[in-house]
Amino acid sequence: MRQQQAAFDLDVFECAFPDPEQILALGGSALRAAVDTGVVAFATMVGTSAERVHSRLVRTVRISKTTVPDDLDRQEMLRILRTWRTDPSTYRPPVALRRPHRPEGIGQLPAPRVIKPAHLHVDCGLCCDAVKAGDLMGRFRQPKDLSFTAMGWLCGHCLYARRETPRRRDILLRIYHHLFAGSATGFNAYECEVLETWLAEPALTNTTAWRTDPLENTLARLRDSVEEQKATTWVADPTCRTIVSVLAHTDLTPQEKSLLRSVDQHLTEWRTNPQGLETRRFGTGLRYRVEVLRTTPNPTELSKRGGPFDLHQSPAPAPEDDDEAPAPDDQADS
């Protein structure tokens, strides 16, 4: 019976290997089974053993022995199998990668757990930008704080540069994920500079949001942060909501407009509970926000990705006149 089932699955795979959209929709045991069947189908196709194909697959997706692959890793395994199947000449051992420059100081992000060239086109799991086949992508380690969700495959900018050379969209994403997690938003000096410049348009002081909750003090704090190159400046939750409302009145690129609209939609839904979720069951905190987002009547790129994500805070700089060596934990990749 099992053999019959396996033969059926193999037939299906030989006729129609899951396409990129179908791969994204797979998870759990169905995804594990698809990888196993895909390995057997490809081994049969090229006349080698399934063990050999599986071993090369694990090395190509760069899963270390100590890492348990999650659904997003396994989806990438299927994309690799799909690439090999489409063009068997690409079934080669993975080549060593040159690690990109990693910023230092307050612009630094943790070292990624894995980097690899994309086998097929994917969208960045944080900013949604296209990652074309051959472009660098990677993933961070699972967050230690279990209230955060693991991020998917990210583009090179989101892996390395987003804290040193932040775009305006990075600021919006940071505010969104902090509000989602239920905390104030921490900006480093580079992010403060981008936000300060964005908010400095004179016409914005006439918006209803600004008149109700003036941002002059916040702007002054952002300027101080830039001048002092501060690692982190915390901006309170209500002020961040005002900032989101005010920024909607600025000149926006189509990407910024779409992201800001999605952020605004989810902030509104968390406030109004349009699905009528029972607070008795979900409370009013993080579980409630996760559930409202998961069941939103109008899915967006943000709701598809879930969260909240830990977008990283800069470690505090070492005290200048302290000769003591830092503790080993402070030297580790944070």
Ligand SMILES: [Zn+2]
């Ligand atoms: Zn990105």
